Amino acid sequence: MPATFKNYMIHKGGLTLQEFDQLTDSLQVKKVNKDHIFLREGEICEHSFFVESGLLRSFTIDESGKEHIIQFAPENWFVSDRSSIFFNEPSDFFIEAIEDSTVVFIHKDFMIKATELSSRFMEYNEKLLQNNIRHIQKRVNLLLSASAESRYLNFIQLYPDLLLRVPQWMIASYLGITPESLSRVRKDLASKNFK
Amino acid sequence: MPATFKNYMIHKGGLTLQEFDQLTDSLQVKKVNKDHIFLREGEICEHSFFVESGLLRSFTIDESGKEHIIQFAPENWFVSDRSSIFFNEPSDFFIEAIEDSTVVFIHKDFMIKATELSSRFMEYNEKLLQNNIRHIQKRVNLLLSASAESRYLNFIQLYPDLLLRVPQWMIASYLGITPESLSRVRKDLASKNFK
């Protein structure tokens, strides 16, 4: 039984206890180890994932074999390939556990049924979508306009908790720079703070 | 009467003629000149804009005064600041006409009412949202992983028609490079094609 997720859906997702209980067929909770892969590039994404504990990431791999991190998903976050689910297309990216995690597998039916069942859930779901857009949009803007250093500072502000949990090379990958560059950026910042 | 928009809504948006006619209060068609500004940074966005003819762009201006183009909107495209509309927040960006244009001002009520009126429109609207996410997501991935040259090539593929209509410095701005750099990229590509 997905305890955390159930609470989350009832308190934030706008579902009643009764509604939620009608939907449990589409849910599975699993404990997975670090490095477990939930989705591979080319597969069609059938689930959203809700992280009850632990930490996931989604990332692409480009032609030259480099990874580019799209998103981190710590406790109480969702991660999936919306486009793959919605358009039934092969996914562009991978989803993987960075830590041992407890994850709710939410079959795509869940969203459909929940939307039919509850207009409050529907509103919640649209809010998620809109939030998602806002977030990606800001990221585009940062990538277009900001230096590596200010993108890093922005990251620290947005995800202070992740700083400690995520290896630096992944943060670098999220920022669109190399681990070496991030190391240098950090060195510069440190020296500035001592002046 | 917004002829093109009406057709568009009926053929693609899932509205019936009757439904559409109930919603015209929320619509206004305007002819505007090149350089007309529809939305400024800091304002709360009250409308989506549908381009019947002409060409719009949305863009941000960073602290150092540089413009960064978010989106081009030619005929039959929508442009707005979804986040500003949905969350009632001041907008991060500007929307402006690049050409003399005929534009439908769609008050935010339109979407709400149309969604209540027609479940087919609701589906259409969600499809728009999902498409939007897919698109921005791909752009993030390109910005993270691809060189200026391949981003330009990608742009040509995606928007062959815009190539001719949009000044190069704006394409450069969309790609996240300077006009000078784009000029050099083009020079390189041209020389490659003669070998």
Add this chain to the structure above:
DNA sequence: GTAGGGCATTGATGTATGGTAAGAAATAAA
């Protein structure tokens, strides 16, 4: 026609970030 403003190109040079390689430090494995 001439004048002026935006736009594109080009060259010279600067800067931020990348690539490579080595070593240090941390973490996991044995």
Add this chain to the structure above:
DNA sequence: TTTATTTCTTACCATACATCAATGCCCTAC
């Protein structure tokens, strides 16, 4: 504990792209 493996740092050099400045090219205005 010792050994491996991964991660982080640092130094040196390479490269992509930015910046600055000059020139020419269209435009449109007059």
